Amino acid sequence: MIEARGLSKRFQDKKRGEIRAVDSVSFTCQPGRIYGLLGANGAGKTTTLRMLATILEPTGGTALVCGHDIVERPEKVRSCVGFLSTATALYPRLTAQELVEYFGRLNGLDEPTLKKRVEDIFNRLDMNGFRDRRCDKLSTGMKQKTSIARTLVHDPPVMIFDEPTLGLDVMTARTITAFIRECRDSGKTVIFSTHVMSEVEKLCDTIGIIHDGKLLTEGTLAELRAKYGEQDLEEVFVRVVGPYHSNSEA
Amino acid sequence: MNLHNIGCVYRKELTEWLRDRRTLISTVLIPLLLFPLMMVGFSSLAVIMIGKAEKETPKIMVLGGEDSPVVLQKLRSVDNLEIVPTTDDWKKKISEKEIRAAVEIPKNFQASLEQNKPETVQIYFYEGEIKSSFGANRVEKFFKDYRESIVNNRLSARNIPGSILNPFEVKQKNVAPPEKVSGAALGGLLGYMVILLSMTGAMYPAIDLTAGEKERGTMETILSSPISRMDLVLGKFSLVLSASLSTAILSLISMGVSFALLGKSGAMSAKDASVMQLHIGLPTVLAVFLMALPLAVLFAAVLLTIALFAKSYKEAQSYLTPMTFIVVIPAVASLMPGVELTPKLALVPILNTSLVCKDIVAGTYHWNSIALIFLSTCVYAAAALFVAVKTFQRESVLFRS
Numbered sequence: 001m002i003e004a005r006g007l008s009k010r011f012q013d014k015k016r017g018e019i020r021a022v023d024s025v026s027f028t029c030q031p032g033r034i035y036g037l038l039g040a041n042g043a044g045k046t047t048t049l050r051m052l053a054t055i056l057e058p059t060g061g062t063a064l065v066c067g068h069d070i071v072e073r074p075e076k077v078r079s080c081v082g083f084l085s086t087a088t089a090l091y092p093r094l095t096a097q098e099l100v101e102y103f104g105r106l107n108g109l110d111e112p113t114l115k116k117r118v119e120d121i122f123n124r125l126d127m128n129g130f131r132d133r134r135c136d137k138l139s140t141g142m143k144q145k146t147s148i149a150r151t152l153v154h155d156p157p158v159m160i161f162d163e164p165t166l167g168l169d170v171m172t173a174r175t176i177t178a179f180i181r182e183c184r185d186s187g188k189t190v191i192f193s194t195h196v197m198s199e200v201e202k203l204c205d206t207i208g209i210i211h212d213g214k215l216l217t218e219g220t221l222a223e224l225r226a227k228y229g230e231q232d233l234e235e236v237f238v239r240v241v242g243p244y245h246s247n248s249e250a
Numbered sequence: 251m252n253l254h255n256i257g258c259v260y261r262k263e264l265t266e267w268l269r270d271r272r273t274l275i276s277t278v279l280i281p282l283l284l285f286p287l288m289m290v291g292f293s294s295l296a297v298i299m300i301g302k303a304e305k306e307t308p309k310i311m312v313l314g315g316e317d318s319p320v321v322l323q324k325l326r327s328v329d330n331l332e333i334v335p336t337t338d339d340w341k342k343k344i345s346e347k348e349i350r351a352a353v354e355i356p357k358n359f360q361a362s363l364e365q366n367k368p369e370t371v372q373i374y375f376y377e378g379e380i381k382s383s384f385g386a387n388r389v390e391k392f393f394k395d396y397r398e399s400i401v402n403n404r405l406s407a408r409n410i411p412g413s414i415l416n417p418f419e420v421k422q423k424n425v426a427p428p429e430k431v432s433g434a435a436l437g438g439l440l441g442y443m444v445i446l447l448s449m450t451g452a453m454y455p456a457i458d459l460t461a462g463e464k465e466r467g468t469m470e471t472i473l474s475s476p477i478s479r480m481d482l483v484l485g486k487f488s489l490v491l492s493a494s495l496s497t498a499i500l501s502l503i504s505m506g507v508s509f510a511l512l513g514k515s516g517a518m519s520a521k522d523a524s525v526m527q528l529h530i531g532l533p534t535v536l537a538v539f540l541m542a543l544p545l546a547v548l549f550a551a552v553l554l555t556i557a558l559f560a561k562s563y564k565e566a567q568s569y570l571t572p573m574t575f576i577v578v579i580p581a582v583a584s585l586m587p588g589v590e591l592t593p594k595l596a597l598v599p600i601l602n603t604s605l606v607c608k609d610i611v612a613g614t615y616h617w618n619s620i621a622l623i624f625l626s627t628c629v630y631a632a633a634a635l636f637v638a639v640k641t642f643q644r645e646s647v648l649f650r651s
Contacts, residue, residue, distance in 0.1 A: 012646075055473045056645055075476050083474035089467030093269040094262070105258045106475045134269075150471070 001189050002029040002052060002158060006061030009047050009213075021047040023213040024061060029189050029206070031157065034180065036204030037193040038237065044213040045193035046085070049162045052191065053083040065158055079107055082151030085162030092136035096127060096146045099135060100153050107154035114153075121149045141172045148179050159183045161192040165199065177203060197233045207233075211241045251484070255477045259485025267455060267489060276454045277493050281447065281501035289508040300380065307332050308350035308385030311340045315355030321396070322355070328392055331385075344376050350385030351375040353393075363400060441607025442581045443505065444498050444538055445600060448546040449553075449577045451497025452490050453570055456553035459486045461566035469648060483554070483642040487635065490550040498542070502535065538607045541620070544627035545603045549577075551634035555641045561650055584608060596622045599630050 009022040022044045029035040039045045050056040052063055054074035063070045066080040091099055097118065104114040122128050125145045130138060135146060151159065161180060165173035180203055183190050194200060200207055201221060208218040217224065217240050225231055228239045267273055309332045315322045326333050334349060343349045354372040356362070362369045371393050375386035405412055463469045472482065553570060560566035577600055583589060584604035591605040602623040609616060641647055 050470075053474050055470060056649070075478055078474060079476040081474070085470065087467055088471040088474060090471070091262070091266060091468055092466060093266040098262075098265065102258065102262050103475055106255060106477045108476070 001031055001067075002027075002035070002063060002065050002191060004028070004048070004052070004061070004063040007048060007051055007058050007063055008060030009044075009051060009056060010059045020213045022051065022058075025210070025213075025215045026061075027208050027215060027218055029158075029191050031189045032184060032187045033205040034184050034190040034192055034203050036200045036207045037191065037210055038195065038197075038200050038207055039193070039210035040195055040241070043195075043210045045195075045210055046162050047213075048210070049083075049085075049160050049191065049193055053081055053160050054078055055083075079154065080156050080158055082154075082156040082159045083162075084147055084151045084160070084164050086164065086166045086168075087162070088147060090135040090138075090143055090146055090150075093134060095132050095134055096138065096142070096149070097122070097131040099146060100149045103150045104153040109154060117153055117155070118149075121152055125149055140168065141175065144168065144172050144175055148176075156188070158189045159191070161190070163193055163195070165194070165196070197237065201233050209237060209240045211244050214244075216240050216244065252478065252481050255481040256485045256488065259477065259482055260488045263455075263459060263486060263489040264492070267458075267493065270458065273454045273458060273493070277451050277497045278500060281451070281497050282504050284501070284504070286504060286508045286511065289505075290511045303381045303384050306381060306384070308381065308388060309334045309348070310385060310389055311336050311343070311349050311352040313340065313352055313354040314357060315359065317358055318355055318360035320360055324396065325353075325389075325392060328388070331388055331392070341374070344374060344382065347376075347379070347381070350382045351389055353389050366404075439585070440502075440535075440538055440611050441542075441604045442585060443501065444542045444607065445545060445581050445604055446574075446577060447498040447501045448494045448542055449549045449574065452494035452546070452550045452553050453573075455490045455493040456550065457557045457560075457563055457566040457570065459490065460554060460558040461560040462563050464560075464648075465562045473648070479642045480639050483639050487550055487554055487638060490554055491546060494546045494550055495539075495543075498539075498546070534611055534613075537610045541603055541606055541610065541624060544624060544631045545600065547631035548599065548627060548634050551631060551638045555634070555638040558638075558641055558647055559650065580604065591616065591619050593619075593622070597626050599627060603627060 004025055004027050007022055007025045008020070011019045011021055013019050025044070025048055027035065037045045037048060047056060051058050052065060052070065054070050054077050057074075058071065065077045068076040068080070070077050091102075094102065100118055100121065101114060104117060109117065122131055125148060127142075127145050127149060130142050133142075135143065138146065159180070161176075164176045164180070168176065177199065180190060180192060184205075192199075192203065204221070206218060206220060207224060209216050209224075217227070219227065221233065224233075224236050228236045230236045230239060307330050311334055312322065312325065313336060315325075325331070337343070340349065340352045344352060352374040354374070356369045356371065359369055359371075373386050373389050373393075376382040401415070402412060405414070463472070473479075553573065556569050556573070557566040560569055580598065580601035581604045584601055585608075589595075589605065591602070591609060595605060596602045596619050606616075606620055606623050609619075
């Protein structure tokens with residue numbers, strides 16, 4: 001489970017001064033459900049997810065991930081989280097198997113458990129054909145599978161996906177979305193950021209719309225449609241973000 | 251601190267390092283091949299070129315001397331000189347290497363000699379051109395021999411023995427043991443090489459493991475794993491240190507082999523070669539390494555910290571290249587004649603290690619200085635490592651955009 005409580009992040013920029021990338025964001029993600037963080041580029045999605053994954057430290061508020069405080073126990077949090085984004089690249093000079101094993105070891109798996117986990121994952125994701133191939137020689141699809149294997153190797157109860165399909169072709173993107181569904185079906189807590197409406201409609205149980213660092217609204221797809229009187233999610237998004245967007249533009 | 255995790259990072263970085271052609275070339279291949287190629291190759295080439303130049307019979311032009319037929323005749327009879335007809339463009343011909351030198355015999359030279367009047371014979375040559383220098387030297391030798399024979403004739407005509415011109419001899423004799431002689435000559439060089447190579451060996455891995463990781467997009471991947479940032483930086487640091495030391499060790503082995511080959515090839519005198527081979531023993535080399543170890547730690551930590559600030563490989567290279575000068579300047583300063591180890595200099599990093607290495611190779615062990623230098627460099631290294639760990643915890647550096 002993820003429980004964000006007034007999560008905030010401010011950066012200092014030499015030219016623009018203080019930037020509030022995330023401003024008192026609070027939400028809860030339940031196990032066996034997918035929480036979709038929907039927002040335009042620069043809305044604060046990546047910063048929020050990076051804070052939940054303890055890659056960045058919040059400047060205000062906190063969050064509990066699997067019951068661990070992200071500020072006080074970041075290493076505990078990371079050991080129960082699988083983090084996948086388009087920015088999480090693979091080590092080019094390691095083979096797919098070496099890479100997955102490396103992350104398994106860093107997650108504290110002993111050698112017999114690691115071996116079994118790697119075998120299971122490689123069979124499940126159909127990766128045996130390229131397990132000994134270096135990551136820089138893999139196709140995009142193979143790389144995505146290897147990234148998935150990396151996030152799964154320690155069987156984390158929480159999965160964080162930051163725009164995982166960004167820039168991918170349709171077939172590779174489908175592998176990712178199928179994987180996200182699998183995570184939910186196996187009872188994991190899933191949080192997922194995107195700016196693609198169709199992905200949210202297909203995948204998310206709860207949707208949070210974020211803009212300018214603030215969580216403007218949240219609810220199930222049905223609840224949001226009812227609340228804003230629109231069937232199309234894009235229209236809902238525009239209704240929610242529109243007034244704030246024109247304010248920020250002004 | 252989790253040793254298991256540090257070991258994991260180290261093994262992974264080592265695997266990647268050994269598979270990186272670019273790093274392997276700079277850390278292993280170049281140090282191994284550089285010295286044999288430079289020393290044996292260039293020395294052999296120089297020997298061949300000098301031998302060729304020595305074998306050549308230089309073409310010489312004689313300016314004047316028509317009124318001194320005896321000198322002229324003697325000059326023409328010299329075996330390894332070819333006297334060519336005189337032309338007005340003799341300077342141009344020397345420049346264009348058509349002739350090697352020209353000698354100007356003053357007017358009435360022979361008559362002046364008979365009247366005991368002092369005269370000057372001028373030899374023209376092209377400085378920096380070896381064949382021209384050889385030609386000029388042969389002409390000079392001829393005239394010196396000729397002068398000596400005239401002096402001897404004059405003395406014997408007056409019944410004066412030749413020893414009157416040389417009432418006594420002055421000679422220098424070395425009392426220093428051979429290892430001290432070689433130490434003075436090579437001590438500075440050995441320390442300088444170890445220091446410089448420790449730095450250059452650390453440079454590419456330091457960039458690859460920090461800015462390279464940012465550029466490849468793997469920084470976020472590793473930061474999302476449970477490893478602490480301290481363990482991560484210590485694992486990376488261990489690899490950079492290993493690369494630094496292995497470069498220095500390989501280079502020294504290569505340097506030793508090169509000296510041995512040089513001795514055998516005859517390009518170096520047998521005496522010089524035996525001095526180097528016999529008196530820079532393993533204990534001396536180990537002592538130099540022991541002194542250089544904290545300095546290598548300092549380099550690894552500083553380079554890792556600086557390279558981490560860069561967003562890309564290229565940017566990191568531009569930050570680290572000036573570092574070479576910062577290291578070379580004190581290392582070279584220690585090679586200057588008269589620069590000796592003092593308590594103040596013992597606290598100046600790089601310079602202190604370089605100076606103490608010079609002493610160690612020369613067989614001089616000032617234990618107080620050695621302890622002071624070792625400890626002070628350890629303190630600097632620990633401080634640099636602390637800064638590296640702290641820098642790895644700064645988001646503004648890790649996610650600089």
